[in-house]
Amino acid sequence: MSDMPPPPPDDSGWSSEPPPPPPGPSGHGAAPAAGHADLGTGDAAELATAGQRLGARIIDIAIGIVLSIIVGFVDPLLLPILVGAAYETCFVALKGQTPGKMAVNIKVVRADNGTLPGWGPAAGRWAIPAVGYILLILPGLLVHASLLWDERRQGWHDKAVKTLVVKA
Numbered sequence: 567m568s569d570m571p572p573p574p575p576d577d578s579g580w581s582s583e584p585p586p587p588p589p590g591p592s593g594h595g596a597a598p599a600a601g602h603a604d605l606g607t608g609d610a611a612e613l614a615t616a617g618q619r620l621g622a623r624i625i626d627i628a629i630g631i632v633l634s635i636i637v638g639f640v641d642p643l644l645l646p647i648l649v650g651a652a653y654e655t656c657f658v659a660l661k662g663q664t665p666g667k668m669a670v671n672i673k674v675v676r677a678d679n680g681t682l683p684g685w686g687p688a689a690g691r692w693a694i695p696a697v698g699y700i701l702l703i704l705p706g707l708l709v710h711a712s713l714l715w716d717e718r719r720q721g722w723h724d725k726a727v728k729t730l731v732v733k734a
Contacts, residue, residue, distance in 0.1 A: 603718045603730050605680035611732040613719045614672035619731055623710070625666030626654070651692055659688035663734065673734040677718075680732075687727035694723040 598610040605611055630653065634646035657664040662673040662682045674683050674691065683691070699706030713721040718730060 603677070603732070605675070605730075606678040607680060609680060611675065611680060611730065614670075614731040614733055616714055616719065618670045618672050618733075619713065619719075621670045622664065622666035622672060625669050626664050629653070629665060647696075651689075651696070654692040655685070655688045658683055658691060659685045667731075667734075671734045672731055674729050674731055677720075677724075677728045677730045683727070683729050687729055690727040691723045691729060694726055695721070 598604050602610040633649050637645045695706045695709040698709050709722045713719045
């Protein structure tokens with residue numbers, strides 16, 4: 567055995583231990599990986615893809631067409647719009663999912679805590695693109711297409727009401 571003292575601690579900055587992750591936007595650890603979003607609670611959720619959102623929209627449009635045909639016999643304009651508004655708003659407010667979103671396994675959540683959006687945000691998510699489509703069609707398309715270039719995959723309607731669409 568040697569009477570030599572142990573070597574001094576390594577203070578050169580070189581260590582086999584990885585450094586702790588930098589704080590993320592919410593201060594709860596590392597920033598979410600690509601395709602994920604911080605929910606404001608420290609939890610990250612996997613974002614729905616544009617393809618999933620398009621698939622859900624196509625299913626919901628097909629359901630809306632059937633409903634519009636059924637109620638269109640009563641009033642060819644106003645009633646189908648009201649049925650569409652009630653369909654989207656009620657499902658999103660109460661379940662976070664329309665039948666189309668259920669079919670592709672995605673849901674709408676509040677961006678700040680991951681809970682159901684509630685009535686106001688659900689109505690806003692429907693109304694913002696609907697007004698765009700009613701006015702000129704192109705603004706409605708831009709509202710939905712805006713998720714394609716957004717880091718959190720939020721359309722303008724999602725940003726306005728502070729929601730995210732995530733994998734269920």
